[in-house]
Amino acid sequence: MTRVNAPEVNRSFANAGLAVGMGHSVLRRFCEAIGLLCLSLKTHQAIQKEVHKSALQSLQSNLTRARDIVKQLYQKTEDFFHVAVTYDGTWHKRGHTSLHGVAAVICAVSGLVLDVHVMSLHCQLCKVMEKRLKDRPDDLERWKTTHRPKCHKNHTESSGSMEVAAAAVMWGRSEQYGLRYTTMISDGDSKTYNELTKNPPYDGIAVTKGECVNHVSKRIGTQLRNVVADERKRGVTLGGRASGALTQVMRIFFYLS
Numbered sequence: 001m002t003r004v005n006a007p008e009v010n011r012s013f014a015n016a017g018l019a020v021g022m023g024h025s026v027l028r029r030f031c032e033a034i035g036l037l038c039l040s041l042k043t044h045q046a047i048q049k050e051v052h053k054s055a056l057q058s059l060q061s062n063l064t065r066a067r068d069i070v071k072q073l074y075q076k077t078e079d080f081f082h083v084a085v086t087y088d089g090t091w092h093k094r095g096h097t098s099l100h101g102v103a104a105v106i107c108a109v110s111g112l113v114l115d116v117h118v119m120s121l122h123c124q125l126c127k128v129m130e131k132r133l134k135d136r137p138d139d140l141e142r143w144k145t146t147h148r149p150k151c152h153k154n155h156t157e158s159s160g161s162m163e164v165a166a167a168a169v170m171w172g173r174s175e176q177y178g179l180r181y182t183t184m185i186s187d188g189d190s191k192t193y194n195e196l197t198k199n200p201p202y203d204g205i206a207v208t209k210g211e212c213v214n215h216v217s218k219r220i221g222t223q224l225r226n227v228v229a230d231e232r233k234r235g236v237t238l239g240g241r242a243s244g245a246l247t248q249v250m251r252i253f254f255y256l257s
C-alpha cells in the first residue's frame with residue numbers, strides 16, 4: 001500500500017484525532033486555539049483513507065485467523081463446521097436513533113469473533129453530492145449509479161432493525177468461510193432468532209437456540225423480586241426470616257442453582 005506523502009507528525013496528529021473521534025474541522029479549531037498550522041483537509045482525507053484501508057486489512061486477517069482456530073475445535077459435517085455462536089449488536093448512539101450500528105458473531109467455545117458487519121443509515125459522500133447537484137437531478141442520478149457499489153448507506157429501515165438485518169448478512173455469508181452458525185446462544189432478545197427461523201440461512205438445516213445461563217438467571221431473579229413485591233401489595237409477606245421464606249439469600253440461591 002502506498003503511503004500518503006505527509007510528515008510523520010501530521011500523520012500521527014491525524015491518527016490521534018481519528019482515535020478519539022475528532023474530524024478535520026475539530027482538529028483545525030484545536031490548532032487555531034493553540035496557534036499551530038493544521039494539515040490540509042485533502043491530506044487529512046488521504047490519511048483517513050489509508051487508516052481505513054489498513055484497519056480493514058487487519059480486521060480481515062484477524063477474522064481469518066479466528067476462523068482457522070475455531071475450525072480446529074469442531075468436527076466437519078457435510079463440508080462445513082457447525083459452530084455454536086453468540087450474537088449481539090451495538091449502536092453508535094443509544095435510544096434507537098443511531099445512524100450507525102455494528103454486530104458481531106462470536107464463537108461460544110473460544111470467544112473469538114468470527115464475523116462483524118457494520119450497518120449505516122448514512123453516507124457522507126451522498127449527502128455532499130446531493131447538496132452539490134441538487135439543481136442537476138440527471139447528473140446526480142448518473143453519479144449515484146457509479147457510486148452505489150461503494151456507498152456506505154446499506155440500511156434504510158429503523159436503527160432498531162439493524163441487528164436483525166446484520167444477522168441475515170452474516171449468516172448468509174458464513175458458508176463462504178466453511179462455517180455454519182447452527183446454534184445461536186441468545187442474549188434474551190429473540191428477534192434475530194425468530195428472523196433466522198422465518199428465513200433459514202442453510203438448506204434443510206435449522207438454527208437452534210440456546211439460552212445464556214447468565215441472562216436466564218437474571219430474568220428469574222427479576223421475576224422472583226416481582227413476585228415478592230406483588231405479594232407484598234396484597235398483604236402477603238414472602239420475605240422475612242422464617243424458614244423457607246423468599247429472602248434475598250434464597251433468591252441468590254435460585255440464581256445460582
Ligand SMILES: [Zn+2]
Nearest residue numbers: 123126151152
Ligand atoms: Zn453514498
